[in-house]
Amino acid sequence: MRRVARLIAAVAVLAFSLHAAADARFVVVTHAPDADPFWNVVKSGIRDAEKDFGVSADYRNPPNGDLADMTRLLEQAGARNYDGVATTIADLDVVARPVKAIVVRGVPVITFNSGTAKQSESLGALMHIGQPEYEAGKEAGQRAKAAGVKSFLCVNNNVTNPESFERCRGFAEAIGADFKKATLDSGNDPIEVENKVFATLHERPGTQAVLALGPTSAVPALRAVQKLGLTGKIYFATFDLTPEVDQAIQAGTVAFAIDQQPYLQGYIPIALLAIMKRDNNRDVGKACATLAADPKFKGHLETYGLTPHFGPAGVDTGPGFVTRDNVRTVEKYAGQYR
Structure with a gap:
């Protein structure tokens, strides 16, 4: 009789947990403009996590x-x-007040993409x-x-984001150059980017390399x-991939993309917010371990050739490098999953 009671209780707890996860509503807020194709891949990840964990997530960004x-x-x-x-x-000083206000309300917050683990911790x-942007730039350099x-x-097509300069700085320090003198505020308009790069390279004929901070400026x-011939x-x-960047890598025009x-x-x-909601536990380590063992997640990693690095302060998703040697492996997923 006790076994039956325990079984009924366990089923009830499981049902409650699944119901709680299914009812969960999350929101993703980014700094990304609509025109940046990088974020289409981010959105693919959001959609798959919604489906895999039975939750909903709104996506909000300034156009x-x-x-x-x-x-x-x-x-x-x-x-x-x-x-x-x-x-x-996007900018610690800009987002600090509203993010801290959310944390004070008891709502779990996870930061991603732009920023650092230290900044994330300071926000609660x-x-x-x-x-890690500096390290990515340095490895590229x-x-x-x-x-x-x-x-x-x-x-640099994203000068409003202070972390973007860390990419330039890492590259510059690796090759022994002055990153401030080397950095160009290109803007986001394709014609403006092209004209500024043309003019700058024309004025500096000894420039040996170009580092673009994303496809918006790379193309x-x-x-x-x-x-310029x-x-x-x-x-x-x-940095980052699109079908156009993949083609340029295959052609040898681009040496590599930082992925x-x-x-x-x-x-x-x-996925982590869903797991913590479902399990009623905000232990990040446990949630990460649960996700790492999840069959659906592991399936995505294998299918798309992805490798996250789970650490004590968060998850590093890069840098990886796509070259002529491995570009065909990721080509068919470029722009959607890679």
């Missing part, structure tokens, strides 16, 4: 990337009784998921240095390089 608009979106998120919030740290968030690069142009920068003559690298696995940046925050 033009305006950080004041992002602040308002965070304030709205705090007032709408979500079960959890995932947000980027549970953890940070993303790529070390590859360039091995190829003989001593000077470069860093094409028009490649056009500028072509117009430098295709194949100047060392070119970029921060954006799919994981969308999937993991929602």
Whole structure:
């Protein structure tokens, strides 16, 4: 009789937990403008996590990337009784007040993509998921240095995000260059990016390399390089992947792309928030262990060739490097899952 009672109780607890997870509503707030294709891959991760864990997640972003608009979106998120919030740290000073207000309300917050584990902790968030930007830039610079690069142009299309400069700084310090002199505020408009890169390289004929901070700047920068007759003559690298970047890598025009696995940046925050809601436990270590063992998650990793690194302060999703040697492995998923 006691066994039956225990079994009934266990089933009831399981049913309650599943019901709690199914009812969970989360929100993802980012700094990303609508025009940036990088975030389509993040959204794929969010959608798959919703489906795998039976939860819903709203996606909110400022259409033009305006950080004041992002602040308002965070304030709205705090007032709408979500079960959890995932947000980027586009600028610590800008997002600190609304994020801390959400934390004070008792809502679990996970930061991802932009920002650092230290910044995340200062906000009261549970953890940070993303790529350490300085280290990514430095590793990219070390590859360039091995190829003989001593000077470069860093094409920054996201200057409103302080962490973006860490990519330029890491690359510069690896090759022994001055990152401030090397950094170009390119803007986001493709024609503007192309014109600025063209003009800068024309004025600095000794520039040996170009580092673009994403496809938004990489694709028009490649056009500028072509117009200058430098295709194949100047060392070119970029952060992040799109089908156009993949084709350029295959052609040898781009040496490599730094891959921060954006799919994981969308999937993991929602999955962890869902697990913690379901289990009524905010132990990050336990939630990460549960996710790492989840069959559906492991299936996605195998299918798309993804590798997260779970650590004590969060999850590193990069840097990885896509070169001519491995680009065909990720080509068919570029723009959607890679």
